[in-house]
Amino acid sequence: MSEQHVRNRPASxxxxxxxxxxxxxxxxxxxxxxxxRHQHGHNLSWTPNQSPDAVVYPQSTEEVAEIVRICLSxxxxxxxFGTGTSLEGHVNAPYxxxxxxxxxxKEILAVNVDDLDCVVQPGVTRKAxxxxxxDTGLFFPIDPGADASIGGMTSTRASGTNxxxxxxxxxxxxxxxxxxxxxxxxxxxxxxxKSSAGYDLTRxxxxxxxxxxxITEITLRLYGIPxxxxxxxxxFPTLKAACDTVIETIQSGLGIARIExxxxxxxxxxxxxxxxxxxxxxxxxxxxxxxxxxxxEQVKRFGEMAAERGGGPFTWATKPEDRNKMWQARHDMFWxxxxxxxxxxxxxxxTDVCVPISRLADCVTETQKDAEQHGVISAILGHxxxxxxxxxxxxxxxxxxxxxKAQAFAERLVDRALKMGGTxxxxxxxxxxxxxxxxxxxxxxxxxxxxTIKRAIDPKNIMNPGKVxxx
Amino acid sequence: MSEQHVRNRPASxxxxxxxxxxxxxxxxxxxxxxxxRHQHGHNLSWTPNQSPDAVVYPQSTEEVAEIVRICLSxxxxxxxFGTGTSLEGHVNAPYxxxxxxxxxxKEILAVNVDDLDCVVQPGVTRKAxxxxxxDTGLFFPIDPGADASIGGMTSTRASGTNxxxxxxxxxxxxxxxxxxxxxxxxxxxxxxxKSSAGYDLTRxxxxxxxxxxxITEITLRLYGIPxxxxxxxxxFPTLKAACDTVIETIQSGLGIARIExxxxxxxxxxxxxxxxxxxxxxxxxxxxxxxxxxxxEQVKRFGEMAAERGGGPFTWATKPEDRNKMWQARHDMFWxxxxxxxxxxxxxxxTDVCVPISRLADCVTETQKDAEQHGVISAILGHxxxxxxxxxxxxxxxxxxxxxKAQAFAERLVDRALKMGGTxxxxxxxxxxxxxxxxxxxxxxxxxxxxTIKRAIDPKNIMNPGKVxxx
Numbered sequence: 001m002s003e004q005h006v007r008n009r010p011a012s013x014x015x016x017x018x019x020x021x022x023x024x025x026x027x028x029x030x031x032x033x034x035x036x037r038h039q040h041g042h043n044l045s046w047t048p049n050q051s052p053d054a055v056v057y058p059q060s061t062e063e064v065a066e067i068v069r070i071c072l073s074x075x076x077x078x079x080x081f082g083t084g085t086s087l088e089g090h091v092n093a094p095y096x097x098x099x100x101x102x103x104x105x106k107e108i109l110a111v112n113v114d115d116l117d118c119v120v121q122p123g124v125t126r127k128a129x130x131x132x133x134x135d136t137g138l139f140f141p142i143d144p145g146a147d148a149s150i151g152g153m154t155s156t157r158a159s160g161t162n163x164x165x166x167x168x169x170x171x172x173x174x175x176x177x178x179x180x181x182x183x184x185x186x187x188x189x190x191x192x193x194k195s196s197a198g199y200d201l202t203r204x205x206x207x208x209x210x211x212x213x214x215i216t217e218i219t220l221r222l223y224g225i226p227x228x229x230x231x232x233x234x235x236f237p238t239l240k241a242a243c244d245t246v247i248e249t250i251q252s253g254l255g256i257a258r259i260e261x262x263x264x265x266x267x268x269x270x271x272x273x274x275x276x277x278x279x280x281x282x283x284x285x286x287x288x289x290x291x292x293x294x295x296x297e298q299v300k301r302f303g304e305m306a307a308e309r310g311g312g313p314f315t316w317a318t319k320p321e322d323r324n325k326m327w328q329a330r331h332d333m334f335w336x337x338x339x340x341x342x343x344x345x346x347x348x349x350x351t352d353v354c355v356p357i358s359r360l361a362d363c364v365t366e367t368q369k370d371a372e373q374h375g376v377i378s379a380i381l382g383h384x385x386x387x388x389x390x391x392x393x394x395x396x397x398x399x400x401x402x403x404x405k406a407q408a409f410a411e412r413l414v415d416r417a418l419k420m421g422g423t424x425x426x427x428x429x430x431x432x433x434x435x436x437x438x439x440x441x442x443x444x445x446x447x448x449x450x451x452t453i454k455r456a457i458d459p460k461n462i463m464n465p466g467k468v469x470x471x
Numbered sequence: 472m473s474e475q476h477v478r479n480r481p482a483s484x485x486x487x488x489x490x491x492x493x494x495x496x497x498x499x500x501x502x503x504x505x506x507x508r509h510q511h512g513h514n515l516s517w518t519p520n521q522s523p524d525a526v527v528y529p530q531s532t533e534e535v536a537e538i539v540r541i542c543l544s545x546x547x548x549x550x551x552f553g554t555g556t557s558l559e560g561h562v563n564a565p566y567x568x569x570x571x572x573x574x575x576x577k578e579i580l581a582v583n584v585d586d587l588d589c590v591v592q593p594g595v596t597r598k599a600x601x602x603x604x605x606d607t608g609l610f611f612p613i614d615p616g617a618d619a620s621i622g623g624m625t626s627t628r629a630s631g632t633n634x635x636x637x638x639x640x641x642x643x644x645x646x647x648x649x650x651x652x653x654x655x656x657x658x659x660x661x662x663x664x665k666s667s668a669g670y671d672l673t674r675x676x677x678x679x680x681x682x683x684x685x686i687t688e689i690t691l692r693l694y695g696i697p698x699x700x701x702x703x704x705x706x707f708p709t710l711k712a713a714c715d716t717v718i719e720t721i722q723s724g725l726g727i728a729r730i731e732x733x734x735x736x737x738x739x740x741x742x743x744x745x746x747x748x749x750x751x752x753x754x755x756x757x758x759x760x761x762x763x764x765x766x767x768e769q770v771k772r773f774g775e776m777a778a779e780r781g782g783g784p785f786t787w788a789t790k791p792e793d794r795n796k797m798w799q800a801r802h803d804m805f806w807x808x809x810x811x812x813x814x815x816x817x818x819x820x821x822t823d824v825c826v827p828i829s830r831l832a833d834c835v836t837e838t839q840k841d842a843e844q845h846g847v848i849s850a851i852l853g854h855x856x857x858x859x860x861x862x863x864x865x866x867x868x869x870x871x872x873x874x875x876k877a878q879a880f881a882e883r884l885v886d887r888a889l890k891m892g893g894t895x896x897x898x899x900x901x902x903x904x905x906x907x908x909x910x911x912x913x914x915x916x917x918x919x920x921x922x923t924i925k926r927a928i929d930p931k932n933i934m935n936p937g938k939v940x941x942x
Contacts, residue, residue, distance in 0.1 A: 114718050114829035115858075137722065157667040168665050170674070171642055184916045192825040193857045194639050195894035196628040196678055197901060197912050198939055199921045203641070203674035207667055224724035247585050251608065253695035255726060255761065290726065291772060294765030301762060354663040358585035386664045387586075423666035430668060441668050445655045449928070450670045456927030457920070468669055 047089035069183035082152030088431030122151025157207030164385030273336035354426030388426035518560035540654035553623030559902030593622025628678030635856030648688035744807035825897030859897035
């Protein structure tokens with residue numbers, strides 16, 4: 001099989017020619033101001049800003065195809081951009097090129113209530129979609145912390161707090177329209193709920209981080225809002241008690257909808273930022289979905305399993321506004337973590353790993369010890385039903401030794417997860433920052449197969465180069 | 472992009488040389504008897520027998536890799552074989568070559584109870600797996616009619632009666648070990664419940680029908696056996712009443728586990744074969760999973776929704792043996808359909824389509840009318856929660872006009888489903904028999920992308936040639 005083809009930054013006269021052609025075609029949809037380019041070369045990760053040479057705002061699939069064809073003809077990189085909230089360096093432009101910002105493609109094209117699906121453009125955000133769905137009795141469950149775009153969530157194979165019951169983006173995309181690196185428009189599948197008609201092109205693009213094409217339309221599964229929803233926090237004497245309760249809950253087939261772990265330090269951060277007033281001990285955030293009596297019984301059974309391990313009692317969030325406050329606090333953890341900084345000029349970054357759930361307590365405990373030993377401030381929280389957790393080390397960006405210390409902590413975290421049969425990222429993606437771990441996680445044969453696919457679909461390596469796979 | 476490369480049947484001296492080399496290496500694991508070759512060139516479809524030149528029974532991933540390397544060096548086709556129960560011509564050898572029968576690779580390599588997963592060899596069947604799991608409190612839900620191999624079920628993206636709650640093979644494979652057409656061994660992913668670490672190679676092989684490699688190990692999700700299970704049949708005055716009840720059930724988020732439709736003629740076939748004694752009217756087979764009170768309430772709510780449309784009452788199968796009898800009758804439908812034959816020398820084949828659920832009643836009604844108009848005997852039944860249904864036209868294999876009539880009926884069924892936004896196969900796969908529909912279902916660009924992937928991974932087209940994509 002094949003080695004990844006090297007990509008170089010195009011010469012400036014090449015870029016100029018491409019931008020001229022784009023401007024002739026798209027007028028003021030093409031922006032080259034320093035501020036806009038800078039904004040598009042940045043994200044919430046600690047990777048340095050790498051600005052594109054131009055930003056284009058397409059309005060339609062056909063316009064995206066035209067942009068890609070122009071860039072291809074000049075051999076200029078194309079970088080898809082949604083809301084820029086990714087965490088591992090997905091939208092930066094290490095080889096320059098054209099950022100294709102889909103934020104103006106934010107139409108909800110269809111909602112098929114009887115079929116429980118909808119068709120959206122990639123710039124629609126998850127909150128905008130759920131606002132739009134409010135009167136239909138349906139909802140879309142995937143909820144990363146940020147109000148990310150559906151296109152970006154598809155590209156990073158995102159998940160969130162509902163994954164234990166509703167799955168990740170991989171499970172909830174029925175079909176995609178994609179502009180491939182040759183400027184063609186490919187519809188990956190029909191709208192039927194399932195199909196065995198050929199290769200799963202849908203899943204090929206979900207999680208490909210824009211390296212195989214630009215997603216321009218997404219057909220999503222929707223779900224009926226359950227008749228009854230109860231949410232609560234439940235506190236535990238130890239992390240292990242919390243994890244063991246989770247394992248038993250899932251084995252029992254209770255069908256819990258959300259089950260989120262926050263460690264002592266995370267609770268402190270949440271108390272700082274969201275005024276929750278919780279005791280600073282290991283805590284689960286829970287949500288039960290079902291019929292009235294079904295939810296009542298789930299709660300009772302969970303309560304028994306928790307009590308056996310010293311957990312409880314529950315603090316209920318019964319009113320919708322209390323429930324929203326509780327989950328908003330969970331979603332705001334990226335910002336809450338900033339309150340753990342000893343000084344305001346310090347920084348932090350978010351990383352994530354995922355391990356088989358039986359190893360979760362071990363992995364979190366060892367990570368907490370590691371932080372203590374090395375003097376790293378880092379809260380831990382996660383989607384405990386999936387074995388997926390996050391850590392956000394705090395560091396001083398002006399002190400190279402401190403930066404290195406935080407990075408080394410994150411690298412040990414990944415090594416630890418991989419040794420336990422886990423993965424270097426459960427939901428954030430590879431971007432630039434985790435490319436180095438791909439070699440540890442996957443065998444040379446596995447990476448070779450990924451490169452073979454990339455080279456076959458994008459022979460000139462114009463599509464988001466420098467992400468997912470190394471050069 | 473690329474055209475599919477043509478494949479020819481190798482010259483007999485080439486085949487002989489390959490078989491000699493295989494025999495030198497694998498001794499009596501290589502079989503060339505007429506009877507065994509014939510058995511491996513056949514399946515439950517109406518496609519003609521196309522025997523391989525030899526059958527090899529590997530014992531391990533390494534042996535599969537060695538077989539593939541030998542076949543590749545001679546440019547001889549390789550056809551993976553599980554239990555031979557596929558329905559669209561997946562295991563036939565249209566270009567001759569070597570059938571790789573994995574039935575001796577039937578070890579359950581690991582069951583990780585706390586992680587709710589297991590690792591199996593491809594020859595393990597779904598019933599063997601669930602028998603093995605019985606004492607763990609866990610089960611594997613995917614259940615095509617036949618006791619198929621897990622390898623074959625993975626390769627056809629199979630599903631069955633539990634898909635509405637538990638998904639299909641696509642949703643339940645965590646990782647695969649695959650021997651690629653170059654004889655390398657690729658592990659697609661780690662055992663973690665979810666990952667965003669690179670391209671989704673797992674889903675690339677799920678449903679690829681052995682055209683991209685041979686699956687030699689499968690890591691599967693398992694589920695806790697629910698505390699309470701209730702099963703029932705519920706009869707309706709019309710098909711539309713049944714379908715509308717299903718749509719409302721799913722919208723309401725009730726979390727029903729199985730919801731299967733059988734039409735009047737299917738009930739007659741089931742009564743013939745399994746002595747169910749049901750009235751010959753549109754009928755739903757239902758199963759509710761959850762806690763005791765939760766199931767009770769689901770049943771009550773479903774009963775209300777059914778009654779509003781004239782459905783009911785329920786006939787309960789509360790004892791496990793009654794429940795097993797009821798579902799066995801559903802799984803035996805392929806055989807029950809044979810009882811609809813006016814003469815024992817007549818034949819029938821099974822076909823499947825899947826449409827958005829809002830179109831299901833229309834699609835089934837039009838298909839029933841079509842059968843009546845054209846004098847085709849064909850029962851209809853399906854996984855109504857997914858919009859997926861089956862039809863089994865009866866025909867006289869010795870009468871070319873009757874064969875053509877049955878085939879034309881099946882083709883009109885596919886056309887009808889495609890016009891309604893559906894797919895030419897929800898769970899059986901493409902094999903040989905549905906290749907012609909791929910051009911109708913997918914655009915030239917979409918098929919081109921599939922061919923690009925096939926050519927990149929299998930440049931010599933040795934892996935199950937003549938399936939999924941045309942030459």
